[in-house]
Amino acid sequence: MTRFIVAPQWQGSSSSRAMQLIDGAEAIAGDLPRAATTVLEAPPEAGDAQGTAVHRLTALVRMRERIEDAVRVSDEIAVVVGGDCGVALGAVSAVAGDDLAVVWIDAHADLNTPASSPSGAFHGMVLRALTGEGEEPLRLDPGIPPARIVLAGTRSVDAEEQRFIDAHAIAVITPGALADPDALVDAVVATGASRVHVHVDLDVLDPAEITGVSFAEPFGARTADVVASIRRLRERLPLAGATLTEFSPSSPAAAVDDLGTILRLIGALA
Numbered sequence: 001m002t003r004f005i006v007a008p009q010w011q012g013s014s015s016s017r018a019m020q021l022i023d024g025a026e027a028i029a030g031d032l033p034r035a036a037t038t039v040l041e042a043p044p045e046a047g048d049a050q051g052t053a054v055h056r057l058t059a060l061v062r063m064r065e066r067i068e069d070a071v072r073v074s075d076e077i078a079v080v081v082g083g084d085c086g087v088a089l090g091a092v093s094a095v096a097g098d099d100l101a102v103v104w105i106d107a108h109a110d111l112n113t114p115a116s117s118p119s120g121a122f123h124g125m126v127l128r129a130l131t132g133e134g135e136e137p138l139r140l141d142p143g144i145p146p147a148r149i150v151l152a153g154t155r156s157v158d159a160e161e162q163r164f165i166d167a168h169a170i171a172v173i174t175p176g177a178l179a180d181p182d183a184l185v186d187a188v189v190a191t192g193a194s195r196v197h198v199h200v201d202l203d204v205l206d207p208a209e210i211t212g213v214s215f216a217e218p219f220g221a222r223t224a225d226v227v228a229s230i231r232r233l234r235e236r237l238p239l240a241g242a243t244l245t246e247f248s249p250s251s252p253a254a255a256v257d258d259l260g261t262i263l264r265l266i267g268a269l270a
């Protein structure tokens with residue numbers, strides 16, 4: 001049975017409303033099967049950059065450890081529910097190995113380095129950190145090779161992120177291309193990996209399909225396409241783990257409007 005680990009981390013987001021990520025995590029937690037769900041506590045304090053370019057680094061390091069420990073408690077697949085996208089660091093580091101691919105279903109590439117980040121927000125650096133680059137306590141060692149990464153639904157990419165994508169010829173599946181459910185599985189199979197971690201940032205969806213995200217980008221993916229692509233992928237490769245992140249509802253009533261969509265995605269991952 002799939003486990004759920006709820007990680008209400010907000011310190012990786014640069015949004016002025018980042019603390020709504022706590023509300024989002026709690027709203028999702030309320031709809032998960034209680035016996036299969038562990039709710040972690042995020043450090044209450046913002047945390048300190050410790051002289052680095054990563055805002056709130058100390059809080060993020062503590063959450064990385066908490067998430068990693070919670071995933072390692074058992075061999076059952078864990079779906080880690082954020083919180084901001086930075087929760088993927090602990091989730092992936094608990095299951096990493098040289099046979100693992102990472103699928104990043106997100107409007108953003110999240111491939112900034114601390115030096116290239118326009119915001120200092122770790123959620124925009126986390127995929128790069130998974131490849132082994134970044135500040136010492138917030139990166140994987142050894143990292144996931146860029147050839148084992150597949151981006152999907154991506155449509156907001158900073159200059160250094162594009163350079164990294166081009167330099168490593170990372171596969172990028174556009175939101176429209178996800179309408180063919182084989183597009184994602186074909187790209188992942190081409191990496192040669194035998195297990196896959198699937199990361200979903202809710203902002204991959206078109207703004208017509210979800211309201212509770214802080215970094216909305218136009219021309220996004222359809223929920224039905226993301227769900228079908230994940231299901232098709234899972235017919236071919238075993239899931240090593242998953243992350244579902246960035247739910248940031250403005251009110252409890254607004255949360256209810258999005259929960260049906262979110263539960264469809266969780267259903268595909270669980």
Ligand SMILES: NC(=[NH2+])NCCC[C@H](N)C(=O)O
Nearest residue numbers: 085108112119121123124215
């Ligand atoms: N997962 C996200 N919402 N990422 C937003 C990142 C925005 C911008 N590219 C940055 O690095 O700050």
